[in-house]
Amino acid sequence: MAKATLEQWRMFKAVVECGGFAGASAAVHKSQSTVHHAVQKLEAALQIKLLEVKGRKAFLTDSGKLILRRAEFLIQEASNIESVATSLSKGIENTLKIAVDEALPQAVLYQALVKTSELYPLLKIDLIENVPTSTNELLNNAVVDLAISSIPTFGISCDKLCDIEFIAVAHKEHVLHQHSEQLSFRDLKSHRQIIVRDLITHTRYNEDCSSTERLDLDMYWTVSHLRDAIDMVSQNLGFAWLPITHISYLIDNRTLKTLNLAQGATRALRLYLTCDDTDRLGPAAQEFKEQLKLIINKT
Known part of the structure; x- marks a missing residue:
């Protein structure tokens, strides 16, 4: 059986932080005595001297x-236990699982996660970098709660x-x-294109760029991750x-230069935020959705 109570540990810590018993008394709302x-x-109880006055x-x-x-570790763990119990009693989920298309700017994603974690500090985050075609499967099998994907579902x-x-x-x-x-x-046909798997299928091209022009290329490398494509282009392995x-x-920094294309120099990829059932999302997932939309609207 423990020789000391959690309340005694908290009072001891307060004395140290406040530099004396008078300050600790006010901090913990107890009499100095x-x-x-x-x-x-x-x-x-411990048979040791902790403080010198x-x-x-x-x-x-x-x-x-x-x-x-x-003692500080013990007090923090006790606080964590209380927070977990509060979260469970309110129906707050323990883990938020999100599938994220790599095209979403990381800064936007991270800001939304930080804002959500400020309200739910014990929330665990599980991020899955998925290719677009797997989004439906991830949602249908309840592998993720939310998906940010280029495929409208x-x-x-x-x-x-x-x-x-x-x-x-x-x-x-x-x-x-x-x-x-x-x-x-036609000028591009004799040069290697680096393609991120599935992205070429789901980008919306300029109206003046026909599907025949964009798909009839003789040389290309296909990769699974956007970061690999960026690395390859940066190493002059293709466009x-x-x-x-x-x-x-x-x-x-002039490592890369924009191609001087007469047509189709830019393309757009639309991202969607999807979930199986909005009403079944927990409060942390709902908060993440709102924060993500707010941050995107500000950018």
């Missing part, structure tokens, strides 16, 4: 310093989130930049349409 008695009982100030002994570190909750602009780029030393005139899609939000710094 009650705080003093609690610390004395604590020292008697000099005038109106209380100082930790060497033993007190060691004990305080353990009908029959469940599906809201437009944002449009991501893609731009045609290549390394600054790529031979395509040596053309004196504007490039056509690609990449989201401006992800490569602006590479354009600014």
